[in-house]
Amino acid sequence: MTATHNGYERIGVIGMGYVGLTLTAALAGKGFTVHGVDTQPAVLASLGRGEPHIFEPGVAEMFSEHVGARILVSDELPDDPVDAAIICVSTPVDDATHEPYLRNLAAAAEHVAKKCGPDTLVVVRSTVPVGTSRAVVLPVLRAAWGDGVKLVMAPERTIQGQALRELVELPQVVGGLDEPSLAAGMAFFGGLARQLSLVSTLETAELVKLTNNCHTDVIYSFGNEVAMLAERLGLDPLEVIKATNLDYPRPDIARPGYVGGGCLSKDPYILISTASRAGYQPYLIGNARRLNERLPEHVAGRMVSMLADAKGRADGATLLVLGWAYKGWPPTDDMRGTPIASMTPVLSAAGVSVIGHDPLVSDDMIRQHGGEPVSLADGFAAADAVLVITDHPEYRALDLESLLSGSPVKLIYDSWRIFDEDTVARHGVRYAGLGYEPSRPEAAAGLEGAA
Numbered sequence: 001m002t003a004t005h006n007g008y009e010r011i012g013v014i015g016m017g018y019v020g021l022t023l024t025a026a027l028a029g030k031g032f033t034v035h036g037v038d039t040q041p042a043v044l045a046s047l048g049r050g051e052p053h054i055f056e057p058g059v060a061e062m063f064s065e066h067v068g069a070r071i072l073v074s075d076e077l078p079d080d081p082v083d084a085a086i087i088c089v090s091t092p093v094d095d096a097t098h099e100p101y102l103r104n105l106a107a108a109a110e111h112v113a114k115k116c117g118p119d120t121l122v123v124v125r126s127t128v129p130v131g132t133s134r135a136v137v138l139p140v141l142r143a144a145w146g147d148g149v150k151l152v153m154a155p156e157r158t159i160q161g162q163a164l165r166e167l168v169e170l171p172q173v174v175g176g177l178d179e180p181s182l183a184a185g186m187a188f189f190g191g192l193a194r195q196l197s198l199v200s201t202l203e204t205a206e207l208v209k210l211t212n213n214c215h216t217d218v219i220y221s222f223g224n225e226v227a228m229l230a231e232r233l234g235l236d237p238l239e240v241i242k243a244t245n246l247d248y249p250r251p252d253i254a255r256p257g258y259v260g261g262g263c264l265s266k267d268p269y270i271l272i273s274t275a276s277r278a279g280y281q282p283y284l285i286g287n288a289r290r291l292n293e294r295l296p297e298h299v300a301g302r303m304v305s306m307l308a309d310a311k312g313r314a315d316g317a318t319l320l321v322l323g324w325a326y327k328g329w330p331p332t333d334d335m336r337g338t339p340i341a342s343m344t345p346v347l348s349a350a351g352v353s354v355i356g357h358d359p360l361v362s363d364d365m366i367r368q369h370g371g372e373p374v375s376l377a378d379g380f381a382a383a384d385a386v387l388v389i390t391d392h393p394e395y396r397a398l399d400l401e402s403l404l405s406g407s408p409v410k411l412i413y414d415s416w417r418i419f420d421e422d423t424v425a426r427h428g429v430r431y432a433g434l435g436y437e438p439s440r441p442e443a444a445a446g447l448e449g450a451a
């Protein structure tokens with residue numbers, strides 16, 4: 001082991017998905033040598049060519065510069081033990097039961113136990129139920145190495161789209177098995193992140209990560225609750241939220257929006273599983289998740305109904321969907337937890353044909369999710385209605401004047417309210433957004449009924 005980076009030089013990263021790839025790029029950028037490991041041949045083949053299989057700003061550049069030198073990818077760690085082995089494998093939840101699946105983590109721990117020794121610092125970076133580092137990873141390492149295991153839990157907390165910056169700038173949470181483990185974790189992460197947030201146990205670090213994500217889910221769900229309520233009352237949720245927040249010295253309300261992605265769509269279930277094993281039934285977390293999951297289906301239902309208003313019937317209508325990834329800002333091509341997945345079944349059951357555009361998502365992926373890929377100009381020339389799902393910067397900058405001139409579009413549902421409503425209305429097009437349906441007659445009727 002050389003003396004660079006507080007004694008750390010050769011790092012193993014197990015699991016080369018979003019988390020492993022971005023960490024690998026950041027470590028290579030800092031001068032570490034990284035051995036990346038994955039079990040998927042297609043991932044290894046593309047990384048071996050220096051071509052990351054996901055989009056994340058700055059990562060492709062790092063790979064094309066360093067692959068074969070500071071970045072080495074394989075289906076296994078080298079025989080000469082690395083200084084630190086960081087486990088970044090997927091920890092999904094079961095589709096039906098929502099119970100966490102930890103077999104990838106156990107397999108990764110077994111591989112580290114086989115290829116490394118007690119001098120290697122082992123880092124659990126995947127998001128896991130509280131108690132997992134101690135119950136699943138530690139026994140495997142102890143069985144192979146005896147008592148001198150150095151183990152820390154240091155969760156990944158970056159946002160997709162800005163991961164390389166945040167890996168350095170966000171405080172890095174580290175919890176250790178014991179003092180020597182924590183000291184080793186501090187020395188290693190001190191070579192990467194500007195600030196460390198040391199916590200007293202592995203379990204604390206595990207709960208920090210779950211708490212961060214569940215809090216985000218709950219906060220966003222409240223904005224969505226306001227939107228659903230405003231829709232029924234015929235009010236504008238953004239007007240309500242802006243006035244609620246303006247110079248008010250209490251917590252802000254979030255804007256309404258879809259809440260997806262690989263993490264927020266599963267981490268609440270991981271925390272619920274942890275809670276129920278500890279004998280506690282959370283009040284908020286499950287309901288927040290259910291509301292956020294229900295939103296896309298609700299919007300698809302509103303589209304069907306508004307298309308029927310605009311055309312007489314939804315059956316046979318063409319809908320242009322802008323934004324297929326789970327979010328538009330920061331831009332990503334990630335489809336995990338994307339709202340469109342629960343919208344297309346509703347739309348196709350109503351006979352609506354979907355055409356689609358996304359600046360980053362591939363045509364194949366759009367087809368797999370039930371849409372026919374189309375350019376923006378062709379889409380606006382063919383559609384009866386437009387549904388904007390993400391606030392990708394390209395959509396904010398659209399020239400609506402020219403796209404709507406001569407277009408058959410009769411309705412724009414602008415989920416993030418990024419278009420100028422007056423411009424849309426000037427073209428005789430109905431405008432709506434999440435919880436905002438200004439010309440919805442039944443809402444006004446509902447208000448009268450309540451009076």
Ligand SMILES: NC(=O)c1ccc[n+]([C@@H]2O[C@H](COP(=O)([O-])OP(=O)(O)OC[C@H]3O[C@@H](n4cnc5c(N)ncnc54)[C@H](O)[C@@H]3O)[C@@H](O)[C@H]2O)c1
Pocket residue numbers: 014015016017018019020037038039040043088089090091104105107108125126127128156157158159160262263
């Ligand atoms: N995506 C994010 O932004 C993000 C952020 C914070 C935390 N996390 C957490 O980090 C973990 C990884 O997330 P991700 O988004 O990178 O997942 P991912 O699915 O994109 O990548 C995981 C990779 O691990 C590989 N893998 C699975 N089992 C393996 C094994 N035994 N050995 C080697 N490789 C194996 C898979 O082939 C895959 O390429 C998860 O626990 C996730 O919840 C993700």
